[in-house]
Amino acid sequence: MALKSVNVCLSPALLPLYDADNTTAVVIDIFRASSSMCYGLANGARAIIPVAEIDECLAYKEKGYLLAAERDGAVVDGFDFGNSPFSYTPEKVAGKTVVLTTTNGTRAINLCKNAKTVVMGSFLNISSLTHWLRKQDGHVLLVCAGWKNHMSLEDTVFAGAVVDRLEASGVELDDAANAARSLYLNARDNLGAFLAKASHSKRMKHLRIEEDIAFCLQEDLVTAIPVMKKGKLVCLPEYMPAAQ
């Protein structure tokens, strides 16, 4: 039992190129969905239900769930909140189930549904994530959510950080994994400045989410690893905050 390959899918549009058999998919949407999911579950959210469409999200209203919807970086009118990590604090989410739809991240999760396991990755949980990934067998596919099917710098840099930690003799890397790793090695000494070039940072400037961006670049704030179980993201049991 061992890791065989680590590949990087740079855009959800390229997912059909990859085999889902015996594959652990890690969905990455650094600014901000996957970061907020890790943070929310670490802060005691019971579950996060990722849905693709705003209407689907609204359909959960009757159940007393927290409804979160983001489009083009902003909270959708009429929703409790969007995907800012500051909306996923213990005071707001402990004991609650959150239903979330975002521009890119929740769509990427749904596209991975044939994988053996689907987990969420972010800088916030990178050490526990890579600790767990090293114990998996078969293939790891790092799925960058990107922006409307374009590759995004921040998701690719994070994928490269994971590749860098998982690389070992005998583990095959595809060209995208090698490229992502090289990008990370260039960026790591000053992630913030490197990612200031990212189109997402520019796109978000008018939304004043600089604090969100700085927050999402912190390493190892939490140990929680969100995993998809029957349509809901819950904590992988052995990495639950309470288990520490």
Place this chain on the structure above:
Amino acid sequence: MALKSVNVCLSPALLPLYDADNTTAVVIDIFRASSSMCYGLANGARAIIPVAEIDECLAYKEKGYLLAAERDGAVVDGFDFGNSPFSYTPEKVAGKTVVLTTTNGTRAINLCKNAKTVVMGSFLNISSLTHWLRKQDGHVLLVCAGWKNHMSLEDTVFAGAVVDRLEASGVELDDAANAARSLYLNARDNLGAFLAKASHSKRMKHLRIEEDIAFCLQEDLVTAIPVMKKGKLVCLPEYMPAAQ
């Protein structure tokens, strides 16, 4: 009149994301189609006709053209040659029209048909290519042919080299252009060693094309810039070898 943006399309599968309006597309297939096309036209080939399918290529047999076909790195049985640059020497191609089909490069060319202008780029013509691109207005899209819709390290590194030479104040770069440039800056001091990691290099090992690979990494061996005119690649007049 000025360059507005330089974007990088990392895979032909992502081409639908880009607007072709007022766009100069540069098709890149370093190992080896775009390199051989630059070399062949510099060596006096009258034209190179890129076709997508082997059958299309065969249909030109009656006209006395040279027929070239490559699939999965090897010359297709029954053809004069494939896409090795050593098949595009003056002795072989001067005064001739070549009809060529390759696994990735010719397909990428056909997908760019809505662009304002389509040219071919390679390390062999990088200085004349960037000299000419700087004089264009509108958008430059660097289209990496990749490998069966996967991104490829060598095409992306070359795209990054072009981005690095075109970057100037006021020229917008997308995230893929920034990533490609960073990759190139990491690779440029030892391109050969960096690209030894590329899946294409590994894939081609049994075909003994190490000499082709080393050949295709030489900068500025030629000035010719292949441009699509009525379905044929010919030299841009102002960069024709005879005009030097």
